[in-house]
Amino acid sequence: MTPDDLPTRCDVLVVGAGPAGSACAQALARDGVGVLLVDQHRFPRDKVCGDGLIPDAHAALRRLGVHDEVMDRAQRATHVACIAPRGGRVEVPGTLAVLPRRELDHLLAQAATRAGAMLAAPWRFEAPLLDGGRVVGARLRAGERLNEVYARWVVLATGAVPQALIAAGLCRRRTPSAVALRGYVRHDGLAGRLRALEVVWHRRLARGYGWIFPGPGGVFNVGVGLTHSHAAGADGRATMADVNLRAMFTAFAEVHAPARELLAEGTWLGDLKGAPLRCSLDGAAWSRPGLLVAGEAAGSTYAFTGEGIGKALETGLLAAHAIVRARREGLDDAAARAGYERSLAALKPRYDLYERANRVNHHPWLADLVIWRARRTPALVRRMAGVLDETADPSQMASVRGVAKLLLPMR
Missing domain, CATH: 3.30.9.10 (D-Amino Acid Oxidase, subunit A, domain 2)
Structure with a gap:
């Protein structure tokens, strides 16, 4: 889509075509919502990341119907x-x-357009458009060119750099x-x-x-x-x-x-x-009237592991679900926002567990203890696998009680 093709109105404007934004745009478009997905870079484009896809990412990719396509290219x-x-x-x-984000993000953006979303780049979020305190669109910039796009909802999925959050009045912590x-x-x-x-x-x-x-x-x-x-x-x-x-x-x-x-x-x-x-669902407000924040802009990365692709996808899908539900049930803004924030709040306890597990990063001797014991205890390896697939509490292995257990005989 060229700058001259940029529409002035859409149902939902999604800003940022990384995992969260593309997942949100695809889910909305599949439900018949008119979506404009914009990104500040032309695709394919690089993104600094570890590129690891762990179980939560695989689950989200299956929900999006792109898992096989991604795995055909991944290691x-x-x-x-x-x-x-x-x-x-x-x-x-x-x-x-493992798949470089240059390829993964391009695949996800293409899947969103196949579902019916319009993709426009390079357009950068400058500021929200407001009507009585409600966000009703956004001012976008491409070089020296400025365009205004009006939308029923705006979803900010702009990653860890805080400028868009600051412009939208949602940033609570500028530093990463x-x-x-x-x-x-x-x-x-x-x-x-x-x-x-x-x-x-x-x-x-x-x-x-x-x-x-x-x-x-x-x-x-x-x-x-x-x-x-x-x-x-x-x-x-x-x-x-x-x-x-x-x-x-x-x-x-x-x-x-x-x-x-x-x-x-x-x-x-x-x-x-x-x-x-940006980690632990911290550092930004999750919404304001007419606008939802998803992905790493909302802090979707886990503190202990640094993994963020799966949870970015998940938050994008949650944002889409909140908007679709509001349209279907005739909910007002407050109810739609409350539903979305409840869905993020339901994830927060697990983020808090990973934050506590961060002790391992601060005290490397804990890794020595855990790995020494795991080499001798198959049950501990199974617990570690449970941390990876989110069926076990990661903080237990870094707590005082958890360390004490490691020093005692285990079966």
Whole structure:
């Protein structure tokens, strides 16, 4: 769609064509809703991410009817390898895959257009259009060009960068919850040997972790993440922790032999790129009259693991469900917003569990203890698999009671 084709009115304007926005647009269009989906970049476009698809993402992709299409392009995996500071390793089974976001997001956006949504790019959200305090559309910018689009609902799915939230009056915390740095490296030799998604804890990566995820075509996504990256100082302003992510990335290669081999012998594809993360459904209001917030803009990423694709998809589907239900049942704005916020609030307790499990990132010795015990206790590996597929409480393994249990005999 060219700038001249941009409509001035639609039923729902979805801003951001990542997983949350495209899932929302597809679900709405399938129900006969007139949807305009806009993104600030032309597709296909890159997105800094670990690219891992864990069980919740697989479930959402099946709901969208695109799972087979995604898996045809993805690199499948059967285990996450958890690697402790002292080198202990345990492989946790799960339904897993890796596909670069450049491809995944393009597939999802195409699925939305096949369902009937209109996709327009590059258009960036400038500000909401208001009528008596209710959002009735948005002002969009493409270069020097400004357009106004009026809509019954606006869904903001603009990711972790806070500018759109600020413009919409919904931002409660401008700084991110975490930051990450990743690159792509091709190494055909490692492709045959490194098949699990590797996550590494080490004291030199304190407050975070490193990862190597095998993708299609012998290309690995390798990176480091720093959790709780920003904290409020004495003046109340949040600043980033005194950690150099590039130095952390270098340390990862020094402490983890496969990372060292990959970076020394592989072929870099592009540059290292960094990105913020918004976690734990925190940092933004979830709605205002006429507008819903979905995906990472709402904080849909898990704090402990940094995984966000599955929950971004899920929140996009929840936003679509709230709008469709309001249309079908004749609900007013307040009822539609309340329904959506209840659906996010129902997810919040699990996010809180992952926030508590973040102790492992802050205290790498906990990873040593958990992995040491898991190597000797099949029941603990099953609990770890339950964390991966969201049937077990991740915080228990990082609590005082959980640690005490690890020191006692287990069956």
